[in-house]
Amino acid sequence: MYSVLFHIILLAYLLASLLFWLAMGLRQRWLFQLAGGLLGAGFGLQTALLGYRLYMQVFLWWGDVATSLELRSWAVIVVYLAVMWRYRLEAVGAFIVPLAFLAAAAAGMPVTTPARFPLAVQHVWLGLHIVLALLGYAALTLTFCTAVMYL
Numbered sequence: 769m770y771s772v773l774f775h776i777i778l779l780a781y782l783l784a785s786l787l788f789w790l791a792m793g794l795r796q797r798w799l800f801q802l803a804g805g806l807l808g809a810g811f812g813l814q815t816a817l818l819g820y821r822l823y824m825q826v827f828l829w830w831g832d833v834a835t836s837l838e839l840r841s842w843a844v845i846v847v848y849l850a851v852m853w854r855y856r857l858e859a860v861g862a863f864i865v866p867l868a869f870l871a872a873a874a875a876g877m878p879v880t881t882p883a884r885f886p887l888a889v890q891h892v893w894l895g896l897h898i899v900l901a902l903l904g905y906a907a908l909t910l911t912f913c914t915a916v917m918y919l
Contacts, residue, residue: 780810
């Protein structure tokens with residue numbers, strides 16, 4: 769069931785990125801709204817899946833490379849949605865959402881040996897550090913995409 773929902777998230781992100789590019793080319797407001805809605809639906813589903821995985825696995829969750837990429841994708845979308853809500857910069861979605869799609873798609877690749885943290889470093893502060901670092905990377909990604917659009 770997780771695999772099916774994960775593929776639905778990937779499809780939502782892919783279609784949202786295509787719609788953002790189409791909306792930029794055609795300059796149609798309703799395409800931006802449709803892309804934002806599709807992105808919001810995929811983000812909500814991804815948030816629910818990440819929450820479920822956190823509930824089921826707690827600390828063993830942080831050391832997995834695939835989950836780290838999935839969290840990076842989630843963080844990029846969080847920062848973009850916050851900026852879109854606050855500043856109405858919908859066009860940045862044409863650059864941000866494909867990056868989030870690529871990170872989520874890379875998270876779906878099979879990993880042969882998952883890396884695990886030693887028990888000594890599995891603490892609540894480590895999880896907080898990882899989430900805040902990923903939000904920082906997401907803000908940096910948003911800044912980069914905005915600079916590319918400016919150029």
